[in-house]
Amino acid sequence: MPSSPTQPAPERPAAALRPEPAERARTVATRAAATICAPGVEGGRVLAHTVTRAGQVLLLVPADGNIAAAVEQAPDQDLSALLMVSDHAPVPLRRPVRAQLWLSGWATPVRREDQRAALLAFAETRPAEVLLDVGRSARLLRLDLAEVVLGEGGEGVDVSPQDFATARPDPLAAVEADHLRHLAGSHADVVELLATRVPAEVVGPAGVVRPLGLDRFGFRLRVERPLGHIDVRVPFARPITCAGQLGAAVGRLLCAARAARPS
16 A cells, blocks of 8 residues: 555544544545556556445446556456545645545456446446446446555545445535535635634634535535644534535524624
């Protein structure tokens, strides 16, 4: 397992609830930015990847690429490989990478008789046009997991492959980016109000508060300071279970923030 690159600063410890590592790992796995490496192949191109509802990691690679060739040449077509997925903030930040996920195991072709079921499972979690190219310019592989590591501030956290397979992504994962972009672009007043829930000593005299993340437990904010940054949580009154509950949860949070502001 390669050493992880520079990660965002750890979140400030708090009593607020937050996702378990397996849930965060599954959420990061939904992000599109990914690359794969294997012995003799660094930075292989990934056309698309997904984790199915059953927890199977599937990926599409160019049929004429280095990874497809390495799989063909590997004993029993089982290639030791590492899939790296990056979670980038959808709004401008000095350090935009919020988390990285390392999925290591063995890449092998999906058998022809299993391809239809695998493609349907792939499309269910990540409908991608490139699925139509399987058998022509794209190769469908599965990655049998041996190790899962989540990098999200500080050192990486090990997640068991079993916990990863049975966990579910955050229910806001698909809508988070649009909500954060709208918040950052059109609602500076709301960001300012959320910032009042952050202790003044954390923000400091020169700190700038920006939206960083949104999940079923609440908002994550980044306080950018001249010599670094710190990430903090502003929780909902209670975790939500679906995107349909988001508006009410945000409304309650903002009402509480307004009520707590000095007159």
